[in-house]
Amino acid sequence: MQIEKTNLDGCFLLKPRVFEDERGSFFETFNQQVFEQTTGLNVNFVQDNQSISKYGALRGIHLQTGDHSQAKLVRVIQGEVLDVAVDLRKDSPSFGKSYQVKLNHKNNYQLFIPKGFGHGFVTLSKQAIFAYKCDAYYHKASEAGIIYNDPTLNINWQIPAEELLLSPKDQVLPTLKKANWL
Known part of the structure; x- marks a missing residue:
């Protein structure tokens, strides 16, 4: 597995080595030892989540x-999304900056998003199955977010905006400047 730094401190792109033959393919999706040795981070994942979204569904940020902060x-697993990580750690040199990458079932890339980051994705294919590991359990009272079209982030x-599908909750998230939890 190849692990690359992104432009955001502590955020990494993981590119697995895929083995293919006439039967199909195989790849390792995560290896704790390789991850720790390459990144210097010790992460203990405790919860796995999965969503199925149709074209234009934007979940985030x-x-x-x-x-209850989560990495x-x-x-x-199937389809393609544009995945976006935003550094929301006030003391970070990359605060307010974002990183985006296309994740799909062909490149099998993964993105490690550290604690203190906002995260969102939009489905680019007809449908996408999106899976993720978290190092802390979901805690409703600790939910927060930034509006997807924040002018400061300029993602x-x-x-096209008229093709985006958003939940009512995601339509009323605050801007970065008005986030009272920062």
Whole structure:
């Protein structure tokens, strides 16, 4: 597995080595030892989640705050998404910056998103199955987020705004400047 640094401190792109033959393919989705040796991070994943989304579904930009903050390792099982990580750690040199990458079932890339980051994705294919590991359990009272179209972040979601599908909750998230939990 190849692990690359991104432009955001503590955020890594994982590229697995895929073995293919006439039967199909095989790859290791995560190896704790390789991850720790390459990144210097010790992460203990405790919860796995999966979503199925149709074209244009935008989920985000979400995070858990405080003691319930989560690091995530995200990937696509089927389809394609544009995945976005945003550094929301006030003391970080990359605060307010974002990183985006296309994750799909062909490249099998994964993105490690550290605690204190916002995360979102939009489905680019007809449908996508999205899976992720978390190092802390979900805690409803610790939910937070930033509006997907925040002018400060200026994220290009690569889909026309009129084609985006958003939950009512995601439509009313605050901007970065108005987030009272920061």
